[in-house]
Amino acid sequence: MNTEPPTGDDLTRMLVSMKKDVLERAADTTRRRPGRRFGIAFGLVALIGLGSAGGAVAMGFVPSPFEGLAQPEPSASVSAPPAPTPTATPTPEPSAPPSTQPVGGTPQPYLPMDCATLATESSLTSLLRAPELAQEEGLVFTPRDASLRQNGVQTCQWTSSSEADFAVFEVDISLDDPASADALAAKREGGAGADLGLGDDSALACGDALRCAATVVVGGYWIEAGYEQSQEFGGDTTDLVVAQLGRIADVVRPLEARAPWAADAASRRWVATGDCSTLDLVTPLGTIFADPSLDASWSEATSDGRNALVAAASDEYDCRSEGTTQDDDGLPIYTSIQVNVSAGARWGYERFREYAVAGPGASDGFTTVTVTGAEDGLLQCDGMSSICYLDVLVDDSWMRVIYEGPVDAGQAPRLVQVAESVIAAR
Amino acid sequence: MSDADLIKRAATGSRQALSALFDRYATTVTRYAWALAPSRMDVEEIVQDTFVTLWKKSNGLTLPTDSLLPWLLVVCRNHAANQRRKLALAAADALPDDLVAPDGAEAREMLRFVREAIDALSPDDRAICELCLIEGLSYREAADRLGMTVGAVTKRVSRTRSRLRKAVTHDEH
Numbered sequence: 001m002n003t004e005p006p007t008g009d010d011l012t013r014m015l016v017s018m019k020k021d022v023l024e025r026a027a028d029t030t031r032r033r034p035g036r037r038f039g040i041a042f043g044l045v046a047l048i049g050l051g052s053a054g055g056a057v058a059m060g061f062v063p064s065p066f067e068g069l070a071q072p073e074p075s076a077s078v079s080a081p082p083a084p085t086p087t088a089t090p091t092p093e094p095s096a097p098p099s100t101q102p103v104g105g106t107p108q109p110y111l112p113m114d115c116a117t118l119a120t121e122s123s124l125t126s127l128l129r130a131p132e133l134a135q136e137e138g139l140v141f142t143p144r145d146a147s148l149r150q151n152g153v154q155t156c157q158w159t160s161s162s163e164a165d166f167a168v169f170e171v172d173i174s175l176d177d178p179a180s181a182d183a184l185a186a187k188r189e190g191g192a193g194a195d196l197g198l199g200d201d202s203a204l205a206c207g208d209a210l211r212c213a214a215t216v217v218v219g220g221y222w223i224e225a226g227y228e229q230s231q232e233f234g235g236d237t238t239d240l241v242v243a244q245l246g247r248i249a250d251v252v253r254p255l256e257a258r259a260p261w262a263a264d265a266a267s268r269r270w271v272a273t274g275d276c277s278t279l280d281l282v283t284p285l286g287t288i289f290a291d292p293s294l295d296a297s298w299s300e301a302t303s304d305g306r307n308a309l310v311a312a313a314s315d316e317y318d319c320r321s322e323g324t325t326q327d328d329d330g331l332p333i334y335t336s337i338q339v340n341v342s343a344g345a346r347w348g349y350e351r352f353r354e355y356a357v358a359g360p361g362a363s364d365g366f367t368t369v370t371v372t373g374a375e376d377g378l379l380q381c382d383g384m385s386s387i388c389y390l391d392v393l394v395d396d397s398w399m400r401v402i403y404e405g406p407v408d409a410g411q412a413p414r415l416v417q418v419a420e421s422v423i424a425a426r
Numbered sequence: 427m428s429d430a431d432l433i434k435r436a437a438t439g440s441r442q443a444l445s446a447l448f449d450r451y452a453t454t455v456t457r458y459a460w461a462l463a464p465s466r467m468d469v470e471e472i473v474q475d476t477f478v479t480l481w482k483k484s485n486g487l488t489l490p491t492d493s494l495l496p497w498l499l500v501v502c503r504n505h506a507a508n509q510r511r512k513l514a515l516a517a518a519d520a521l522p523d524d525l526v527a528p529d530g531a532e533a534r535e536m537l538r539f540v541r542e543a544i545d546a547l548s549p550d551d552r553a554i555c556e557l558c559l560i561e562g563l564s565y566r567e568a569a570d571r572l573g574m575t576v577g578a579v580t581k582r583v584s585r586t587r588s589r590l591r592k593a594v595t596h597d598e599h
Contacts, residue, residue: 018456
């Protein structure tokens with residue numbers, strides 16, 4: 001527009017209106033978009049034997065000025081540090097690890113303990129006031145999540161929040177790997193990372209007063225952990241984080257690791273290197289989308305992940321091509337195509353499909369589509385944000401094609417064509 | 427809290443983080459959209475779409491620099507362009523005169539309301555804005571040209587090590 005943009009009260013009213021709309025749309029898309037997580041009320045309180053008043057605070061029923069932030073002491077404690085395993089409370093014993101996992105079945109992480117048990121056993125409420133598990137155990141929203149699970153990674157993320165503040169604690173746990181030495185060295189580089197004295201080896205690095213990351217190697221396991229909160233750390237926040245890591249290390253150390261998961265033979269048709277240079281197409285993207293600028297080669301779509309363990313354990317294809325062209329009127333058209341393939345992740349696709357079609361994520365935005373060469377296809381397009389997702393089950397593997405650009409009725413068949421082209425060239 | 431921290435929080439589903447990012451950048455994005463869109467209603471739609479895109483893409487969004495603003499401005503530009511294209515297609519019999527891709531001078535003129543905000547950015551962020559919003563590169567292309575691409579080589583090395591380790595571990599079983 002040629003007029004000056006609004007200022008003062010006029011601008012404020014406009015911003016308030018737009019913000020309300022954005023947050024409402026965000027709330028709506030949280031429930032149904034792929035890649036999002038949903039909160040699960042996490043009933044730790046009863047398990048660790050807190051009193052009813054403390055329990056109400058911890059569960060978020062009673063407003064607390066400390067809710068959502070690291071706590072100097074658990075609400076039921078006066079001065080003694082919390083006991084990792086309260087004697088008055090029966091704690092679930094981890095089941096004996098099986099010697100093998102069913103081939104192609106739902107993978108189990110190397111760590112034979114689920115997130116809820118890990119939180120309970122390590123007294124997580126000493127760190128987070130009202131922890132909620134950010135993602136249902138075993139539910140995966142992306143091929144990368146599936147890839148990590150297949151490679152034995154146990155990922156747990158807990159959040160605790162109030163209207164004003166939040167805190168997050170997350171761990172990724174797998175078998176120790178030579179790459180853990182690099183992670184430890186990186187945290188110690190330049191003297192920034194302190195040695196925690198936990199487990200067999202450990203290091204902590206705090207980038208600022210809001211976030212810390214830790215590496216702990218203990219009993220054959222490699223733990224990458226992170227903690228962050230919305231307010232600057234208090235004097236004892238780091239101590240609380242270290243104490244939590246110590247309890248987790250103590251819980252994890254004696255556990256016998258599960259056997260590795262094995263994929264079905266059919267998935268071997270996908271060369272599980274994740275190297276985008278090996279992801280071929282029968283029909284070039286530029287032909288499919290009538291956009292020559294899309295004929296550049298694939299590049300890695302996302303960075304190495306949230307930590308070194310994730311980078312080492314993810315082996316899915318995560319490839320993107322993007323281009324810019326102009327339509328007949330000279331208007332620019334921006335297009336991005338991303339292809340993810342997690343070899344052997346039939347289980348992940350089926351779990352996601354159940355969630356998206358009949359489960360908590362169900363909406364009429366998902367459409368079943370036929371993809372030649374594949375067993376199943378599920379399409380979701382959001383015209384408002386110009387993003388389409390096509391999830392495909394092929395060779396017992398999970399493929400996702402993500403399109404970003406102008407969304408119209410012609411995009412669905414083009415996405416299908418991309419998937420078919422990749423399948424035909426595999 | 428840094429932009430990267432808030433993006434990471436948004437990726438976990440925190441609308442508080444999205445709200446904070448909106449408060450931080452909506453004024454600048456609105457001023458840029460004002461120069462791109464034909465009406466106030468279109469400005470509102472573009473700004474909203476820009477922040478909803480941020481919400482949807484926060485999972486996996488990694489910034490090569492400190493500021494989210496260049497990314498938001500590029501997304502804003504893309505939404506504006508796609509909206510103009512959609513409007514043009516819907517009214518093909520009465521195309522407005524200004525429906526052409528802006529040249530460098532015009533693109534620079536469209537930044538007139540946000541020049542101060544861009545000037546306050548770091549040199550790298552200013553360079554991204556220049557390459558994307560004036561020369562027309564995509565965000566990734568600009569990051570690549572400036573040598574900011576995250577190293578895929580490191581990832582491959584790490585994966586190879588991981589695989590070697592797994593092979594040994596599997597043999598042990």
